[in-house]
Amino acid sequence: MKMKFVKSCLMLAVAGLLSSSFAVAQDKAQTLDQLLDMVKKSQISESAEHKQREAEFARDKANQANLLAQAKATRQAEEARSTALEKKYQEQDILVAAKKVQLNERLGSMKELFGHLTSTAGDLRATLGASIVSAQYPNRGEFLDALIEKMNSNTRLPDIEEIERLWFEVQREMVETGRVVKFNATVIKPNGEQSPQEVVRVGTYNLVSNGAYLTFDGAKIQELARQPSDHLAGAQQLQNATSGMLDFGVDPTGPAGGQLLTALIDTPNLVERWHQGGSVGYVITAVGVIGLLLGLFRILVLLGMSAKVKAQLKSDKANTNNPLGRVLKVAEENKNVDTETLELKLEEAVLKERPSIESGLAILKIIAAVAPLLGLLGTVVGMIETFQAITIFGAGDPKNMASGISGALVTTVQGLIVAIPVVLLHTIVNGRAKAIVHVLDEQTTGIIAENSERK
Incomplete structure (x- = not known):
C-alpha cells in the first residue's frame, strides 16, 4: 500500500510539473512541434555557451x-643585478676608504688649518x-x-677668495668697533x-x-619705547656733530645686548613706583594727604591764634576773638x-579753650603711628x-623675584x-598749642594772685 501511495504521489508531481511547464510554454508555443523546436534550440545555445566558457x-x-x-625570470634577473651591485658597492667602499687616506695624507697641515678656519668662521x-x-x-x-x-666636506675645498673674505670680515668688525659713522636706514617707531x-x-x-636711542635685533632697527632722558641731549649733539669731541652716554654692554641701557630705561619713575604700592599704597597716600x-591747616590756625593772643597781651581791653581775651x-x-x-571760673574758661587749641593733635598722632603699619601690611x-608667583612659575629668573620683592617694599617706603x-x-602743632595754653595758664594764675592780694 505504501509503495502504491508513493508511486501515485510521484506521478502527480510529474504531472504537475509537465502541466506547469506546458502552461508556461503555451504563452510562446502554440503547438507541440513548436515547443519541441524551442527546447532543441535552448539545448544548442547552452552547449555553445559552455564551449565558449571552456575556451576562456x-x-x-x-x-x-x-x-x-615572466615573474620568475624577472626575479632571477633582479637577484643577479643585486649581487652585482653589492659586489660593486664593496669595491667602491674600499676605493673610498683608500681615497680618504690619500686625501688626509695630501692635506697634511691643511686639515688643521681648515679646523681653525671653521672655528673662526x-x-x-x-x-x-x-x-x-x-x-x-x-x-x-x-x-x-x-x-x-x-x-667640513670631504669632496669640496674652499677657494682663496672665500678665505680672504673671511679674513676681511674679521678685520672689518675690529675696525668698525672704533668708528662713529652715519648711515641711512629704516627705523621702526614704537607705534x-x-x-x-x-x-x-x-x-x-x-x-x-634724531636724538633717540635705537636697538638692533639682527634683522631690524627699532626705536626704544622708553628713552634715558638724562642722555638725550648728548644723543642729539652727536647726531648734529661732524667732528670733534663731545659728551655722550655709551652703554658698554651694547655688544652683549645692552643690559645697562635696558635696565636704565626699565627703571620705574616716581609715578610708577607709587603705582607699585597697589591698593595699600593708595590708602597710605590718602592718609598722608x-x-x-590737617597739620598745615592747624599750623596756620595756631599761628593766627598766637598772633591774636600776643596782641591781647599788649591790650588793656579784653577781646573775644582769641582764647586769652575770652578768659580775661x-x-x-x-x-x-x-x-x-x-579760680574755678578761670579754670573752666581755660578748659573750654583747650579743645579748640589742641584740635587735630590726636588725629595727627594716630596717622603718624598707623602709616608705618599700613606700609608693613602692604x-x-x-x-x-x-x-605665590615663585610657587607657580619657579625661581628660575632672579630678576622677576627681585622685582616682586622691590614692589612689595614700596609700601614700607610710602x-x-x-x-x-x-x-x-x-610736634610743631603740639608746640604751638602748648605755647598758647601756657600763656592762658600764666595769665589766669596772675589774675588769681592779684584778686587774692586785693582780698
Missing part, C-alpha cells in the same frame, strides 16, 4: 602560466649676527654657511611706523637717530567774687604674592614717607 578558461590558464614564467657668524655693525652692512654672514660646509632716517652708529655699542593738610572777659565779669570762685601682602612729616607736623 583555457586562455586564462595559459596567460597565467606565461605571467608566472663659526665664531664670526655668531658675532655678526649680534653686532650692530650689521645694521649698516646687512647680510655679511651669509657666505659663512657655505664656507663652513665646504671646510609700528617705519621711517627712513639717518642713523649714527657708535662703534659696536649704540645706535642713535589728610595728615599733611570771664575774669572781668567775676572780679568781685572770692578767690576760690574766680609689604607682607606683596611678599605673599611674590612667593608708610615712612607719610609718617616722618606727620610726626614733624604733630
Whole structure:
C-alpha cells in the first residue's frame, strides 16, 4: 500500500510539473512541434555557451602560466643585478676608504688649518649676527654657511677668495668697533611706523637717530619705547656733530645686548613706583594727604591764634576773638567774687579753650603711628604674592623675584614717607598749642594772685 501511495504521489508531481511547464510554454508555443523546436534550440545555445566558457578558461590558464614564467625570470634577473651591485658597492667602499687616506695624507697641515678656519668662521657668524655693525652692512654672514660646509666636506675645498673674505670680515668688525659713522636706514617707531632716517652708529655699542636711542635685533632697527632722558641731549649733539669731541652716554654692554641701557630705561619713575604700592599704597597716600593738610591747616590756625593772643597781651581791653581775651572777659565779669570762685571760673574758661587749641593733635598722632603699619601690611601682602608667583612659575629668573620683592617694599617706603612729616607736623602743632595754653595758664594764675592780694 505504501509503495502504491508513493508511486501515485510521484506521478502527480510529474504531472504537475509537465502541466506547469506546458502552461508556461503555451504563452510562446502554440503547438507541440513548436515547443519541441524551442527546447532543441535552448539545448544548442547552452552547449555553445559552455564551449565558449571552456575556451576562456583555457586562455586564462595559459596567460597565467606565461605571467608566472615572466615573474620568475624577472626575479632571477633582479637577484643577479643585486649581487652585482653589492659586489660593486664593496669595491667602491674600499676605493673610498683608500681615497680618504690619500686625501688626509695630501692635506697634511691643511686639515688643521681648515679646523681653525671653521672655528673662526663659526665664531664670526655668531658675532655678526649680534653686532650692530650689521645694521649698516646687512647680510655679511651669509657666505659663512657655505664656507663652513665646504671646510667640513670631504669632496669640496674652499677657494682663496672665500678665505680672504673671511679674513676681511674679521678685520672689518675690529675696525668698525672704533668708528662713529652715519648711515641711512629704516627705523621702526614704537607705534609700528617705519621711517627712513639717518642713523649714527657708535662703534659696536649704540645706535642713535634724531636724538633717540635705537636697538638692533639682527634683522631690524627699532626705536626704544622708553628713552634715558638724562642722555638725550648728548644723543642729539652727536647726531648734529661732524667732528670733534663731545659728551655722550655709551652703554658698554651694547655688544652683549645692552643690559645697562635696558635696565636704565626699565627703571620705574616716581609715578610708577607709587603705582607699585597697589591698593595699600593708595590708602597710605590718602592718609598722608589728610595728615599733611590737617597739620598745615592747624599750623596756620595756631599761628593766627598766637598772633591774636600776643596782641591781647599788649591790650588793656579784653577781646573775644582769641582764647586769652575770652578768659580775661570771664575774669572781668567775676572780679568781685572770692578767690576760690574766680579760680574755678578761670579754670573752666581755660578748659573750654583747650579743645579748640589742641584740635587735630590726636588725629595727627594716630596717622603718624598707623602709616608705618599700613606700609608693613602692604609689604607682607606683596611678599605673599611674590612667593605665590615663585610657587607657580619657579625661581628660575632672579630678576622677576627681585622685582616682586622691590614692589612689595614700596609700601614700607610710602608708610615712612607719610609718617616722618606727620610726626614733624604733630610736634610743631603740639608746640604751638602748648605755647598758647601756657600763656592762658600764666595769665589766669596772675589774675588769681592779684584778686587774692586785693582780698
